[in-house]
Amino acid sequence: MITGSWIIKGLREFTLGGYEKASKSFTALPDITKTSVLITGSNSGIGLAAAKQLAKRGATVHLACRNEERAEKAKNEILEEHPGSNVFVHLLDISKLPTIKPFVEKLSQDYKIDTLVNNAGCMVHGTDSSKRLTAQNFEVNCATNTIGTYILTKAFLSLDSIPSKIITVSSGGMYTERLNPNFGMSPTDTLPEKPEKTGPYIKDATQVYAQNKRQQVVFMEELTKKHQSTEFSTMHPGWAETEAVKNSMPDFHKKMEGKWRSPDQGADTIVYLGLEKVESGKFWLDRKPVNTKLCIDYRGGDSQSNRDVFMKNLESLYAEF
Numbered sequence: 178m179i180t181g182s183w184i185i186k187g188l189r190e191f192t193l194g195g196y197e198k199a200s201k202s203f204t205a206l207p208d209i210t211k212t213s214v215l216i217t218g219s220n221s222g223i224g225l226a227a228a229k230q231l232a233k234r235g236a237t238v239h240l241a242c243r244n245e246e247r248a249e250k251a252k253n254e255i256l257e258e259h260p261g262s263n264v265f266v267h268l269l270d271i272s273k274l275p276t277i278k279p280f281v282e283k284l285s286q287d288y289k290i291d292t293l294v295n296n297a298g299c300m301v302h303g304t305d306s307s308k309r310l311t312a313q314n315f316e317v318n319c320a321t322n323t324i325g326t327y328i329l330t331k332a333f334l335s336l337d338s339i340p341s342k343i344i345t346v347s348s349g350g351m352y353t354e355r356l357n358p359n360f361g362m363s364p365t366d367t368l369p370e371k372p373e374k375t376g377p378y379i380k381d382a383t384q385v386y387a388q389n390k391r392q393q394v395v396f397m398e399e400l401t402k403k404h405q406s407t408e409f410s411t412m413h414p415g416w417a418e419t420e421a422v423k424n425s426m427p428d429f430h431k432k433m434e435g436k437w438r439s440p441d442q443g444a445d446t447i448v449y450l451g452l453e454k455v456e457s458g459k460f461w462l463d464r465k466p467v468n469t470k471l472c473i474d475y476r477g478g479d480s481q482s483n484r485d486v487f488m489k490n491l492e493s494l495y496a497e498f
């Protein structure tokens with residue numbers, strides 16, 4: 178049932194058609210100067226599109242990427258399209274958990290970041306442990322999408338001068354999962370020979386990714402309760418045609434031919450949230466706050482006790498790394 182409702186919702190709202198319908202009520206966004214935005218995973222796709230749109234409007238843009246060559250190429254692209262804009266490259270692999278706090282500490286000595294955009298994300302499939310496990314033996318999707326993203330967010334929140342906005346790019350895929358508070362939270366030495374259906378090491382990582390994206394929504398909501406001076410927003414870009422989609426979901430990519438949004442359209446709500454003052458703690462699609470659950474389909478998972486277990490897990494990982 179959850180899949181049926183999700184597909185109907187997706188075809189109606191997440192596609193190019195959904196964007197075209199929603200964007201009829203969009204108004205022009207203001208220009209901003211004197212604002213600095215750090216975007217993770219901004220060398221391609223939605224992150225790069227957001228960086229370009231923000232640079233165009235006068236923001237100083239910090240690209241936090243794991244590959245220097247790809248990041249420099251992205252920086253040059255932005256400068257070519259928007260000459261004179263302020264763009265900086267920083268190296269950060271968000272799955273390398275012990276490197277995140279030192280990254281933020283060093284960065285904060287030289288720059289003040291007003292807006293953090295947690296955009297980096299992945300859906301790595303397969304049972305090859307060299308690809309699926311990090312150096313600390315965490316499953317790589319969980320390390321990148323949930324744990325690393327949380328550690329980065331908390332590290333920024335522990336600075337003397339904290340960002341006024343934090344935006345996390347989740348996914349409509351999260352509608353298919355209810356919160357599993359322990360999912361991916363512990364290291365492991367080996368991948369199981371037979372992939373488990375409900376564990377974080379299933380061969381096809383679609384479910385892992387969806388759970389990670391649900392976890393992002395939950396931790397952003399929980400952080401909202403604790404940090405009143407920062408505006409937290411989680412958003413869903415819709416279905417935008419990017420390298421990630423082509424490589425990680427080739428069948429879905431083919432099936433949806435002609436219905437994909439462009440990366441620019443996927444990035445629109447990131448830019449909107451970066452420029453406009455909005456209510457903190459909401460989940461956004463196409464510049465509107467939307468439900469985080471498919472009503473009756475969600476069934477449990479969202480109890481405060483489950484949330485508390487999840488946040489405790491994340492906090493102990495934050496303390497460890």
Ligand SMILES: NC(=O)c1ccc[n+]([C@@H]2O[C@H](COP(=O)([O-])OP(=O)(O)OC[C@H]3O[C@@H](n4cnc5c(N)ncnc54)[C@H](OP(=O)(O)O)[C@@H]3O)[C@@H](O)[C@H]2O)c1
Nearest residue numbers: 218220221222223270271272296297298348416417419421
């Ligand atoms: N496209 C969609 O339809 C869609 C739908 C829902 C949600 N999203 C979300 O949108 C975000 C952007 O994805 P996209 O579709 O634009 O795909 P993309 O073009 O592949 O961009 C993903 C970015 O994340 C970076 N990244 C991945 N792992 C990283 C790590 N460990 N450390 C640092 N950077 C890392 C990638 O860097 P490399 O180039 O080095 O790999 C890349 O720059 C993701 O969070 C994704 O889950 C996308």
